[in-house]
Amino acid sequence: MTELTKGAQLIPNGMLDDNYPRNMWWCAAHVDEVTDRPMARWLLEKPVVMYRKKDGTPVALDNRCPHRWAPLSEGRVIDDQLVCPYHGMQFGADGVCTRVPTQSTIPPSAKVQSYPLRQAGRFLWIWMGDPDKIDHAPVDMGYQVNPDWSVVTAYMEVDANWVLIRENVLDLTHIAFLHAKTFKQGDWENPASVSMEGESIVYRQDFEPSPLSPLFCAGFGFPDGKVVKREQEGRMPSLAVSFSDWNVHDIAAAPGERIDYLVRGAHIVTPGKRGETHYFFAAAFDVPDVSDEVLDQTKTNILDAFNEDKDLLQKIQRLVSEDPRGLDFPEINLGADGAGVRVRQILKRKLDAERSA
Ligand code: FES
Ligand SMILES: [Fe+2]
CATH class of the missing domain: 2.102.10.10 (Rieske [2Fe-2S] iron-sulphur domain)
Structure with missing residues (x-):
């Protein structure tokens, strides 16, 4: 194993190296x-x-x-x-x-x-x-096999280090920009507040009523453009897994009708060969018996959006790999990088512990 490459990154993410802990699921x-x-x-x-x-x-x-x-x-x-x-x-x-x-x-x-x-x-x-x-179980994902939920799963190979995907899915401000034509959730203008709850990174953010991303309307049985109130909450209980919860409130629900909905994304990454990552994904609606047709269309739409991430992350990996300056290049942190910075802190701590053992 090599040391994490030292460069201009305040906390190196090791994206060109062997940068994954072994003692975890x-x-x-x-x-x-x-x-x-x-x-x-x-x-x-x-x-x-x-x-x-x-x-x-x-x-x-x-x-x-x-x-x-x-x-x-x-x-x-x-x-x-x-x-x-x-x-x-x-x-x-x-x-x-x-x-x-x-x-x-x-x-x-x-x-x-x-x-x-x-x-x-x-x-x-x-x-x-x-x-x-082995001192713990894999992260609990029981909801994915609970019949009260409707779940789509997807998989893609990404020619980029796993940590780039991990940081990507914990900073959703990129949705308003990179995914402007797919997610169409343009109100992501401010960074989420980020904290640690035990070993988990957690982010939270509230949004005023606005049209819900068309990626998720059909799964809830909403028409496209449905105006909802949202609370976004993300959680990373393991470097391998993070969840993104879209808590959605139907502000126009008639008395006695359902108001609160949730779609939970699970972003699961595993290093493959050097510089390659297996990206497993699950989107789960807390709505039973969503039709296969709606789930298939949801999956297609999600993959369209995630291919935008894949394309860009692969280009970042290639750029940094081919540029002789490698990681020796200025890297600034923005307010929206709170979760990503914590990923690197946790990663460094785990790697240091494994390598000194
Ligand atoms: S039996 Fe496996 S290579 Fe010969
Ligand atoms: Fe994305």
């Missing part, structure tokens, strides 16, 4: 991605293969056979064992080799690393650090 996949067929994904700069056993238990192993290094994900799952595609060595869910087709003795070192996986909400979470240091 990162998202490995949407639950539906992992089946009885092996699936490959780079996580924390390591090749990982995932599959499910017959009883549904998800398994994650190093995706590199210790014999001649074939990607195990090209093999097959037989009786809960992963069979290498090259010479047929077989590995159990714990990574230990159970069979070598051409000999009866199994070399004692014939095993691959296995990683703990757990489910939370609609996602699987992997611990790639020291398993003896």
Whole structure:
């Protein structure tokens, strides 16, 4: 591991380097991605293969056979064992080799690393650090599997360091500017107030009545342009996860009709290869049984907006990577960077702790 690059950033974000803690839960996949067929994904700069056993238990192993290094994900799952595609060595869910087709003795070192996986909400979470240091569960996302909510999930690969996405989703003042044509939520003119609640970064901001972003009107059953009052509240309980709550109040609700609504975004990032990030997203309306058609359209609209972020963040990453000045360039903080600065403080603290251990 390298030190976070020192430069003109007051608190370096390490965007060109290995800048992710290991001893925490990162998202490995949407639950539906992992089946009885092996699936490959780079996580924390390591090749990982995932599959499910017959009883549904998800398994994650190093995706590199210790014999001649074939990607195990090209093999097959037989009786809960992963069979290498090259010479047929077989590995159990714990990574230990159970069979070598051409000999009866199994070399004692014939095993691959296995990683703990757990489910939370609609996602699987992997611990790639020291398993003896697992001291907490993945962030609770029970609402995502609660039938009182209607949920869309999406995934995109972003060629930018994960911390750029993390900072992006915690400073929503960019919505009025970068997403002027998609979110159309132009009233984001002031920074949110930011505080720490325990280990979580929290931001809050109230808005006077204004038309709600068309991205979310249909999910609530509102016509486009519906004027609502909003309280925006965000929370980052882990570097891997932040939530953005749009608390919406129907100020024209007839007596006895519903007034309060919520759409909660979950922004989940996982480092992949160096400079690449898996970005998992869930938008959840606290409204049951929203139609598939509305959810599909909502997903399309959200992806249109998030592709604006992706495009710009990738350009930032490329610019900083290719510019010989790298991070040695002035970087100023604005009032709206309160949450982003705290991300860097938390990141630095975690990395310092892991690297000095
Ligand atoms: S490379 Fe896997 S069995 Fe030979
Ligand atoms: Fe954005």
